[in-house]
Amino acid sequence: MAFSVASTFLSLRNPHRPSSATSSFAPQLARKFQVLHLPLRDKGVSLLGLNRKRSVQVKASMAETAKSDKNIVGVFEKEELPVALAKYVADLSDKFTKERGSFTVVLSGGSLIKCLGKLLEPPYADSIEWSKWHVFWVDERVVPKDHEDSNYKLAYDGFLSKVPILPGNVYAINDALSAEGAADDYETCLRHLVKNGVLAVSSVSGFPKFDLMLLGMGPDGHVASLFPGHALVKENQKWVTFIKDSPKPPPERITFTFPVINSSAYIAMVITGAGKADAVHTALGDSKNSEKLPVELVSPEGELKWFLDKGAASKL
Numbered sequence: 001m002a003f004s005v006a007s008t009f010l011s012l013r014n015p016h017r018p019s020s021a022t023s024s025f026a027p028q029l030a031r032k033f034q035v036l037h038l039p040l041r042d043k044g045v046s047l048l049g050l051n052r053k054r055s056v057q058v059k060a061s062m063a064e065t066a067k068s069d070k071n072i073v074g075v076f077e078k079e080e081l082p083v084a085l086a087k088y089v090a091d092l093s094d095k096f097t098k099e100r101g102s103f104t105v106v107l108s109g110g111s112l113i114k115c116l117g118k119l120l121e122p123p124y125a126d127s128i129e130w131s132k133w134h135v136f137w138v139d140e141r142v143v144p145k146d147h148e149d150s151n152y153k154l155a156y157d158g159f160l161s162k163v164p165i166l167p168g169n170v171y172a173i174n175d176a177l178s179a180e181g182a183a184d185d186y187e188t189c190l191r192h193l194v195k196n197g198v199l200a201v202s203s204v205s206g207f208p209k210f211d212l213m214l215l216g217m218g219p220d221g222h223v224a225s226l227f228p229g230h231a232l233v234k235e236n237q238k239w240v241t242f243i244k245d246s247p248k249p250p251p252e253r254i255t256f257t258f259p260v261i262n263s264s265a266y267i268a269m270v271i272t273g274a275g276k277a278d279a280v281h282t283a284l285g286d287s288k289n290s291e292k293l294p295v296e297l298v299s300p301e302g303e304l305k306w307f308l309d310k311g312a313a314s315k316l
C-alpha cells in the first residue's frame, strides 16, 4: 500500500478526575430550539426538560438538514462542552465496536482536538476499546507530519499519543506526495479499507460511510477544506480531493468531499468561540441566504448534532 500509516505506539496518560457533566444552555435558546440530550440509545432524541410535544417533531427523518432539525445537543460553558462530547463519542464507540467490531472516526483540525480531552480521563480512558478505533482526517494540510500546520501532528500530540490506538489504524496522509498525489493516495487507502470491510459503504450513495465525523467550522462557515464559493464544494464524484488555493493558509490541502461527509452515520459539529456566531446564526437561524455556506450543506444520511459554546451560539 502506498498510503502512509502513522508509526507510533501510544500509551495512556495519567488521567485526572472528570468534572461534573452538567450542561448549561441559554434559556432563550432553549425556548427557540430543541435542545437535545444524547440520543444514542434509540436514535431519536431525548429532551433536556423542554417542550415534549415538539420533541416528537424533532424525531426527525435521517435526511433532514441542520437548519430544519436544529439538533443542538447543548450550548455549553467552555469547560463543559468536552464533557458532553466525550460521552457522545464514547457511547458511539461502544455502539459501533459492539455492532461492527470497529469504529471509524474522522477528525478535523483546530480546537476540536482540545475538546476531545475528556476522553483521556476516567472513565473513558480505560473503558473505550481503543484498539477498535480507526482514525482518519476530514482534511489535512499538505505539509510534513511533524510540521506545526499538520492536523496529524495536532491530533497526535494532543490526543492520539495518549491513548492505545493501534498505530496501523491511524490513517495520516502520505506527506511525501503532492496535494493531488496525496488526495489520490488517501482515496486509494479508503477503497482498500472498504474492500477489507473496515470501512462501511452507504447503500444510499455508494460513498464510504464513516461511523462518526467530528467536524469544526471556520468563522467563514467552511467545513473540512471546503470553503464558501469554492468549486470543490460541488465535487460529487471523488471521495477525496485537493485544493491548492485555500483561502486559509496553508494553501495546499486535501479534503473529503461532501458526498463522503454526507454519507456519515453520525456527525458532530463542534463549534466554539464568538467568532463563529454569524455563521452559526446563518446555519441555524431563520435567515435565508441565497448561496449556502459549506456548513449548511452538511446534511448526513445519519444523525447530525451540534455542540456549541455560548460564544458560538450568542447570535441565535
Ligand SMILES: O=C(O)[C@H](O)[C@@H](O)[C@H](O)[C@H](O)COP(=O)(O)O
Residues within 6 Å of the ligand: 108, 109, 110, 111, 112, 139, 141, 151, 215, 216, 217, 218, 219, 222, 223, 224, 225, 248, 272, 273
Ligand atoms: O484546516 C483548517 O484550516 C482547520 O482544520 C479548520 O478547518 C478548522 O477545523 C476550523 O477552522 C475550526 O477551527 P477552530 O475550532 O480552531 O476554530
